[in-house]
Amino acid sequence: MKPLIFALCAVIASGSLDAQADGWQPSPGHAQVPIWPGPAPHAQPVPGPEQATNLLSSAGEPWAAVYNVSEPTMTVYSPKGTNTGVAVVVFPGGGYLCLAMGIEGTEICDWLTARGITAVLLKYRVPVTRVGPYEESPLALEDAQRTVGLVRFHAAGWQIDPHKIGVIGFSAGGHMVAAVSTHFDKRLYPPVDAADQESCRPDFAIALYPGHLWKPSANLKLNPNIPVTTNTPPTFLVQAENDPVDNVNNSLVYYLALKQAGVPAELHLYAQGGHGFGLRRTKFPITGWPRLAETWLRTIGMIPD
Numbered sequence: 001m002k003p004l005i006f007a008l009c010a011v012i013a014s015g016s017l018d019a020q021a022d023g024w025q026p027s028p029g030h031a032q033v034p035i036w037p038g039p040a041p042h043a044q045p046v047p048g049p050e051q052a053t054n055l056l057s058s059a060g061e062p063w064a065a066v067y068n069v070s071e072p073t074m075t076v077y078s079p080k081g082t083n084t085g086v087a088v089v090v091f092p093g094g095g096y097l098c099l100a101m102g103i104e105g106t107e108i109c110d111w112l113t114a115r116g117i118t119a120v121l122l123k124y125r126v127p128v129t130r131v132g133p134y135e136e137s138p139l140a141l142e143d144a145q146r147t148v149g150l151v152r153f154h155a156a157g158w159q160i161d162p163h164k165i166g167v168i169g170f171s172a173g174g175h176m177v178a179a180v181s182t183h184f185d186k187r188l189y190p191p192v193d194a195a196d197q198e199s200c201r202p203d204f205a206i207a208l209y210p211g212h213l214w215k216p217s218a219n220l221k222l223n224p225n226i227p228v229t230t231n232t233p234p235t236f237l238v239q240a241e242n243d244p245v246d247n248v249n250n251s252l253v254y255y256l257a258l259k260q261a262g263v264p265a266e267l268h269l270y271a272q273g274g275h276g277f278g279l280r281r282t283k284f285p286i287t288g289w290p291r292l293a294e295t296w297l298r299t300i301g302m303i304p305d
Contacts, residue, residue, distance in 0.1 A: 034072070070125060076120050077110070080113045093211075137179065164302050171275065182229070222253040232258060
């Protein structure tokens with residue numbers, strides 16, 4: 001685990017504003033729903049009860065971190081105005097130690113719904129327990145696979161086109177975007193109901209400042225646990241070259257693998273921007289990434305012109 005993970009999770013005590021012992025709750029009018037009908041598969045103990053803590057970033061802006069998630073949930077945010085039929089599952093970051101449920105979660109959902117897109121915010125299991133052949137995030141990936149399948153299973157009732165279901169993630173959540181984009185042929189868990197008969201392959205993927213895709217000891221090579229193939233979905237990548245948490249090589253190696261496999265991909269690298277900016281405005285050009293992402297979604301035929 002990187003030593004800088006994170007001003008987001010490791011050195012947060014000094015920036016704490018308050019804590020909620022009963023865990024994270026969505027805003028009024030939204031309900032989080034368990035993604036598993038019973039206990040989550042391969043359940044592992046967590047250090048304590050789920051806790052949501054409001055923190056201050058280095059710029060003095062508040063953001064919410066959620067710890068000790070053992071019961072994963074999804075919260076559906078319906079489109080505002082015209083429904084495009086597109087849905088996006090949102091994976092917050094947090095180094096697989098916690099979840100940045102505001103800046104990389106609810107704020108992203110608001111951006112999506114304002115553009116006629118159904119947003120599904122996944123509160124996946126953290127901290128990660130490294131078990132099994134997929135060592136980076138096996139339990140979180142199970143939650144991601146399950147959620148994409150659930151969205152497709154409920155597509156008709158939620159007014160979603162089952163062929164327009166994508167994923168977006170940030171930092172560790174960006175890694176999970178790549179993970180679910182390359183691990184969809186076989187679930188990491190035994191099927192539990194009809195939703196697991198649906199495909200968990202995203203139709204498109206957006207990853208911002210992803211981590212865990214490049215290992216410093218491997219030169220400029222992709223993590224072998226991310227097996228890119230021609231079936232990997234079209235992907236949009238954004239990262240800053242001065243990112244102090246997840247080296248820009250993470251995006252570079254993933255883009256190169258996508259290119260070599262013939263997967264449509266768009267990579268946007270910026271000299272400055274740092275890490276963990278989400279949608280919040282900065283003085284740097286990287287702040288314009290949402291407009292570029294919207295243009296890309298039109299280009300690949302997901303949202304109308």
